[in-house]
């Protein structure tokens with residue numbers, strides 16, 4: 001019999017990152033994306049600052065983000081290093097997704113809580129989203145390449161000076177979802193001190 005802990009173990013073990021280039025263009029119901037966001041909101045957070053903020057790009061909204069980031073790439077890349085395929089990928093990764101959740105961090109005004117703890121809280125919220133997506137058979141991919149940490153993106157998103165963008169969570173369906181990913185044994189990463 002499958003118990004709740006067994007389900008949870010399976011969801012965690014089965015979550016994999018599937019690259020947006022392997023998405024098939026299928027549209028996720030907005031209601032499911034709202035459930036994914038709802039679960040993000042239950043992440044742990046020191047002093048309940050709840051620093052996670054999300055901007056969801058879907059439908060025509062995806063063109064805005066896709067065109068913007070491709071143009072920034074063109075602007076900031078010296079001609080000798082410019083790769084047309086990268087310019088194109090900066091658009092297609094977004095356009096092949098059903099929804100792109102831009103992951104942001106709203107910095108607490110008082111800055112009492114350390115920034116690293118706020119980043120940790122946002123990362124927990126992203127894992128909640130990735131696990132929820134996986135449970136619904138939705139593929140996800142956390143990407144932090146491209147223009148993620150550029151000021152141009154912060155301006156485009158309307159973020160404050162101390163706020164951060166931590167990347168995009170691409171969501172979509174795939175006929176070729178990634179199913180495996182290697183991990184070193186947990187025993188190689190744990191020290192167990194019992195006396």
Ligand SMILES: Cc1cc2nc3c(=O)[nH]c(=O)nc-3n(C[C@H](O)[C@H](O)[C@H](O)COP(=O)(O)O)c2cc1C
Pocket residue numbers: 015016017018142143144145167178180181
């Ligand atoms: C904060 C963060 C940023 C990431 N950024 C990228 C990225 O820019 N490009 C990339 O190929 N993968 C990125 N990944 C995904 C990892 O490559 C992926 O999680 C890893 O290969 C393990 O695969 P799995 O998620 O299927 O277990 C990122 C993951 C995290 C947690």
